[in-house]
Amino acid sequence: MTIIKTNNLTKKFGKFTALNQVNLEVNEGEVYGFIGPNGAGKSTTIRLLLGMMKATEGEAKIFGLDAWKDAVDIHKRIAYVPGDVHLWPNLTGGEVIDLFIKLRGDGNKSRREEMIERFKLDPSKKCRTYSKGNRQKVALVAAFASDADLYILDEPTSGLDPLMERVFQECVIAAKNDGKSILLSSHILSEVEKLCDRVGIIREGKMIETGTLGDLRHLTRTNLLVETKLPIIGLSELKGVYSIEVKNRTFSFQVDSEYLDSIVRHVSQFGIVRLESAPPTLEDLFMRHYEGVGGAF
Amino acid sequence: MSKKLYRHTGVLVRFLLSQNRLRIPIWIIALVLITFSTASSFSELYQTPEERQAIAQTMLNPAMTAMVGYSNGLDNYTNGAMMAHQMLLFTAIAVAIMSILLVARHTRTEEEDGQIEMIRSFPVGRLSNLSATVLMVGVTNVLLALVTGFGLYILGIESMDLEGSLIYGAGLGATGIFFAAITAVFAQLSENSRGTIGLSFAFLVLAYLIRAVGDVGNETLSWFSPLGILINAEVYVHNYWSPIILLVGLAILLISIALYLNAIRDLDAGFIPSKPGRTNASSLLQTPIGLALRIQRTGLIAWAIGMLLLGASYGSVLGDLESFFKDVELMEALIKPVEGFTLTEQFMPMLMTVMAMFCTVPTLLVVFKLKGEEKKNHTEHLLSRVVSRSRTMGSYFIISIIVSFGMLLLAVVGLWSASVAVMEDAISFSTMFSAAMVYLPAMWTMIGLSILLIGLFPQFSGFTWLYFVYSFVVVYLGGLLQFPDWMSKLSPYGHIPHLPVEEMDFMPVSILAIIAIVLIIVGFATYNRRDILG
Numbered sequence: 148m149t150i151i152k153t154n155n156l157t158k159k160f161g162k163f164t165a166l167n168q169v170n171l172e173v174n175e176g177e178v179y180g181f182i183g184p185n186g187a188g189k190s191t192t193i194r195l196l197l198g199m200m201k202a203t204e205g206e207a208k209i210f211g212l213d214a215w216k217d218a219v220d221i222h223k224r225i226a227y228v229p230g231d232v233h234l235w236p237n238l239t240g241g242e243v244i245d246l247f248i249k250l251r252g253d254g255n256k257s258r259r260e261e262m263i264e265r266f267k268l269d270p271s272k273k274c275r276t277y278s279k280g281n282r283q284k285v286a287l288v289a290a291f292a293s294d295a296d297l298y299i300l301d302e303p304t305s306g307l308d309p310l311m312e313r314v315f316q317e318c319v320i321a322a323k324n325d326g327k328s329i330l331l332s333s334h335i336l337s338e339v340e341k342l343c344d345r346v347g348i349i350r351e352g353k354m355i356e357t358g359t360l361g362d363l364r365h366l367t368r369t370n371l372l373v374e375t376k377l378p379i380i381g382l383s384e385l386k387g388v389y390s391i392e393v394k395n396r397t398f399s400f401q402v403d404s405e406y407l408d409s410i411v412r413h414v415s416q417f418g419i420v421r422l423e424s425a426p427p428t429l430e431d432l433f434m435r436h437y438e439g440v441g442g443a444f
Numbered sequence: 445m446s447k448k449l450y451r452h453t454g455v456l457v458r459f460l461l462s463q464n465r466l467r468i469p470i471w472i473i474a475l476v477l478i479t480f481s482t483a484s485s486f487s488e489l490y491q492t493p494e495e496r497q498a499i500a501q502t503m504l505n506p507a508m509t510a511m512v513g514y515s516n517g518l519d520n521y522t523n524g525a526m527m528a529h530q531m532l533l534f535t536a537i538a539v540a541i542m543s544i545l546l547v548a549r550h551t552r553t554e555e556e557d558g559q560i561e562m563i564r565s566f567p568v569g570r571l572s573n574l575s576a577t578v579l580m581v582g583v584t585n586v587l588l589a590l591v592t593g594f595g596l597y598i599l600g601i602e603s604m605d606l607e608g609s610l611i612y613g614a615g616l617g618a619t620g621i622f623f624a625a626i627t628a629v630f631a632q633l634s635e636n637s638r639g640t641i642g643l644s645f646a647f648l649v650l651a652y653l654i655r656a657v658g659d660v661g662n663e664t665l666s667w668f669s670p671l672g673i674l675i676n677a678e679v680y681v682h683n684y685w686s687p688i689i690l691l692v693g694l695a696i697l698l699i700s701i702a703l704y705l706n707a708i709r710d711l712d713a714g715f716i717p718s719k720p721g722r723t724n725a726s727s728l729l730q731t732p733i734g735l736a737l738r739i740q741r742t743g744l745i746a747w748a749i750g751m752l753l754l755g756a757s758y759g760s761v762l763g764d765l766e767s768f769f770k771d772v773e774l775m776e777a778l779i780k781p782v783e784g785f786t787l788t789e790q791f792m793p794m795l796m797t798v799m800a801m802f803c804t805v806p807t808l809l810v811v812f813k814l815k816g817e818e819k820k821n822h823t824e825h826l827l828s829r830v831v832s833r834s835r836t837m838g839s840y841f842i843i844s845i846i847v848s849f850g851m852l853l854l855a856v857v858g859l860w861s862a863s864v865a866v867m868e869d870a871i872s873f874s875t876m877f878s879a880a881m882v883y884l885p886a887m888w889t890m891i892g893l894s895i896l897l898i899g900l901f902p903q904f905s906g907f908t909w910l911y912f913v914y915s916f917v918v919v920y921l922g923g924l925l926q927f928p929d930w931m932s933k934l935s936p937y938g939h940i941p942h943l944p945v946e947e948m949d950f951m952p953v954s955i956l957a958i959i960a961i962v963l964i965i966v967g968f969a970t971y972n973r974r975d976i977l978g
Contacts, residue, residue, distance in 0.1 A: 197828050200975040219832045227828040233821040233978075235739050238729075245725030246735060250829040271720035299828075 148175040150297055150328040151196065155205035158191055165191045167352045168205065173297075173330055173345075178323050180343030181332040188352040189332045190230065193301050196330075197227060209297065223252055226295035230302035230332070232282040234274035240285045241270030247289035255292060262288040265314050279306035291318045298322060298329045304338060316342060368401040370425040371410075376418030385410055397421075449707065451569035456576035460550060461583075468584050471542045475535060475616070476591050480599060482531050487523050487601045496521040503529070505866060506660045507760035514659035514666070517681040522603035524680025532615060536674055537648065539588065539616050540623035543581050544644040547627040550577040553637035561711060574628060574706050578699055581624040589617025608680040611688060615674050618691035622670045623648065625698035632705035635714025670694070732831050733839035740813055744847065747806035751851045754802055755858025758795055762788055762859075763866030785945055789871065792879050793942035794920075799859070800883035801916050801937065803851035804890055808908060810844040811894040815905055821978035833972045841895060841964065848887045856880045879943040885956035886936035892963030899970035911935075 151173040158166040166188045173179040183189050194200045196207050198218030207214035209221045234243055244259060263270055266284045274282065283306045290298060298319075304312045319329055319342050333339050339346060340360060347357040368389065373379070374397045382388055382398065387406030392399045402410050461468070490496045500521035502508070513533045517525030551574060554560050560573055593613025597606045623644070630643040651669040658666030659675065666672030670691060677687040705715065728734040737744075814837060817823050826836050856876050864870045890912060897905035915935035922932045932938030936959075939952040 194975075197824075199824060199827055201973070218827070219830055222828060222830045225828070227824075229821070229824060229828075231821065235735075235822065237742075238725075238738070239721035239723065241723035242721070242725040242729055246730050247825065247829065249725070249730035250732070250826060250831055252830055270723045273721055 150175050151209050153207040156202055156207055157204040159203045165352050169354050171347055173328055175328055176326045177344045178329040178342050180339035180346040182339055183349035187349045224296040226290035226293050227299045228286045228290045228303045232286045234282055236275035239271055239273055243285055244289045251293050259292040262292045301332045368403055371402050372399045372423040373414055374421035379417050449569040449571040453572045453576045456572050457579050460576055460580045472588050479592055483527050486526055510656040510660050513675045516678055523601050524603040524608055528679035536616055536619040539620040540648055543620040543624040544627045546581050547577055547624045548640045551631035552640040556637050571703055571706055578628055582621055585617040585620035589613040592616055608683050611677055611683050612679045614688045615677050618688045619674055622691050622695045625695040628702035629698050632702055633715045635718055732826055732835055736839040736843055748854055751855045752858040755855035756862040759859040759862025760866055762863040790945055796879045797919055799855040804887050806851055807844050807848040807887055808894055810847050811840055814840040815898050818978050824978055837971050844891050852880050875944050882943055883940050885953045886940050888960035889936040889956050892960035895967030896963040899967035
């Protein structure tokens, strides 16, 4: 069953087109990674999904209801965590969590305590004293303490430390195992890779790629840096090798993941002294994609 | 060793002065201008001893003494005595506020923001920042004292001699230095800037109240307040230096305490432990309207007290109104005499206009909080949950309606209770009540306008304040400045019948109410349709 479905969703601010015919589909029980650089339109899409903004063209449906018209009904089953959590400086974290749980509907007292414990939040402190990470924890505790069917998470871990990031990932996996759906907006590729079943990439307001991680992986290249005893011959003729740079006996180049095996075999004939590989960054992914589009930008 | 504690204090003083190269001159110029212009306007307004003595008569009641302070000069109310009696206390409070804000800013606020940490990482003494701040504020106050003192003397007003003028200036400076010192102590005690400023202002209010009680009843009590000590210098009457010296001495003692406390404490630590807040929300807080109330609680309470005091301060002069106005042509221009009504009753409509306009400010602030919340990305927390836009806007709307009524009621209660105490032939509460409440439709029109703009053109909603200022100028000062009638008719306040002098006219009031309702409906409808930015 489709939980979120947008149909040619377009949002213009005056002459500027923030979103251009975005089609996005999140199915029940799946974690959908929504990735793209800052300013690509992730937050605008989420604002439209939450009914905070009205689409210029196209439509967005959640649970089969219209995101704009039926916002209040939809929100009974949604938990949302903004990327930049702004709280009331003179309320305590605990007060804000209670308020949030109450505003969504009935909350679960024991879940609230459990989440506060897991995220190691001190709920008796005023929000003005919280760091960015702690404010994010307030929103995360309120979200995961509620019994939502859909979680919309907009860059929820940008201020969390690695330990808390792991707690967050556990919470997402637990929610998924309970059959919940999750829209996770992020630009941290490793997090998306770990958690998401399907991924959509947005850039300059357009969805440029969407599919399972396996589908997308064909786009990714690994960066290799190799130093050999003998100079490598015939590297440029191999399939799946790009952007070769040579410095003395050190070769750095990019490799399509599917040809990795044959390339490493070839290179090893020359006596490997040093071999470093770097996973593809989101930037690599984008760069690769634009090369593929061929001068579209 | 002790020298190391103050290393580079001089560098920091220069650094602080350059940071405040605009702020300090603006404070000094503003304070000095107010002092000079009041002094010369007093001498122009009241040219004969008889006129001054008439004013002195109006001051002979406990309410006035509580408000402006006790004076030994009422028997011979010279220009100087009048100046010291009516202006010294309020100017000193303004100087105290200047010192509190300057010291708090450069001590606890900078410590909280992390600038002190940066400074302290350099080879700078542990006490350098505090002593530099105190020195800077001290220099500011000495400068203010000298300019005020010599300036008042140079104005050449009769009875304002050199010694009196110097004590006047020194009194202001000493008060400023005293409050700088007490703020420096509070900056050590409290561990955040809100606490520092809050404690300092609470001390200022307490000092004012202790002096008020002391001046009315028990003179010894006044000596327990720095403001009471200041009054006891009896400037331009007896010219005592000893209270000034006492204030400076106390300030030096307080500064030593502050330095000691600063030397023994950790960075970012305070001596008053911050108590943990509530871990759970009260049931009131857990609704949109409860949240809206909670985040405006402190402000609304302050406004409520302010409105009560505003009413009371107007009420306390009503008893002497008749004698007061006889000599003042200015006020005659404001109030056109009407047969069959006392001057006090004729004064009512103008008083009510002013009070209604003051009460409009907190009312509009409530509505504009909604826009402020959107700007701070707080409304998304409501709208992304099961809260409709109408309910969000409605929370602020309902509170603003209640505030419009409540503030007006408090002002009337203050006015009436004070007037009963000072008038022989008091005006009934119901007369005052209806004369005030008749302004509600005008206030609701202002609410309607702000709701409409927040819904339709949020970026232009500040226009409401412009319109409000226009209303204030044309309706309040219109009579005085001889504006044509149509100008005040452009403001909702210009259509309100002047009870109790005029008959009640339901027509304009009902039309205003209808206009308000239409504006509000359109505002809600458009708010439901537009993009919410945060």
